[in-house]
Amino acid sequence: MERVYKVYAINNGTVIDHIPTPLALKVVEILGLGNKGILTIGVGFQSKRLPGGKDILKIENRILLKSETDIIALIAPEATINIIQDGKVTKKRIISIPHEIHGVMQCPNPNCATNKLGAHSHFKVEDLEQMTYRCEYCERVTTIIPENLTSPE
Ligand SMILES: [Zn+2]
Missing domain, CATH: 3.30.70.140 (Aspartate carbamoyltransferase regulatory subunit, N-terminal domain)
Structure with missing residues (x-):
């Protein structure tokens, strides 16, 4: 069996x-x-x-x-x-931790252009060990929050 x-x-x-x-x-x-x-x-x-x-x-x-x-x-x-x-x-x-994230992560800043104007989200790694990322639009640094991850656009 x-x-x-x-x-x-x-x-x-x-x-x-x-x-x-x-x-x-x-x-x-x-x-x-x-x-x-x-x-x-x-x-x-x-x-x-x-x-x-x-x-x-x-x-x-x-x-x-x-x-x-x-x-x-x-x-x-x-x-x-x-x-x-x-x-x-x-x-x-x-798998390795990506240096950039396109489209699948929502910026936690409600006033960010990606949330207000529908700009395509784009993050670059801030600290690989801590797994923090910086938003390319508003520069808010965030950790990975699974709830903020969505389907690719
Ligand atoms: Zn942002």
Whole structure:
């Protein structure tokens, strides 16, 4: 008998493992995957590395770019990326914290042009270790707040 967590293996695509529970749906949202292709989402598996449990996201028939998977580091820096081709893992990718964020993060300053005038949001890293980012419009420095992350524009 296959173990339950192996219930649906994919032949081609991207598997994102070690997402802290319950952030898998947030990852789907910030990658803009909600209405594209076949997704399998597993929530709340036991994990030695993540005491609160882990989620697994399988994206069928799509190889995510490094620039896409690096966005995941904003909420799940421990996530691991496996690229699957013809049923085999052909690449294990380590994600790194992005130096710039385009479009997926809302500025916490309500008076910012990105909130008031609908300007395209753009942040540059302020401190990589602290994971703080500076808004290119109003210069407000912010940490990553998952609620402020949205689908790409
Ligand atoms: Zn701003």
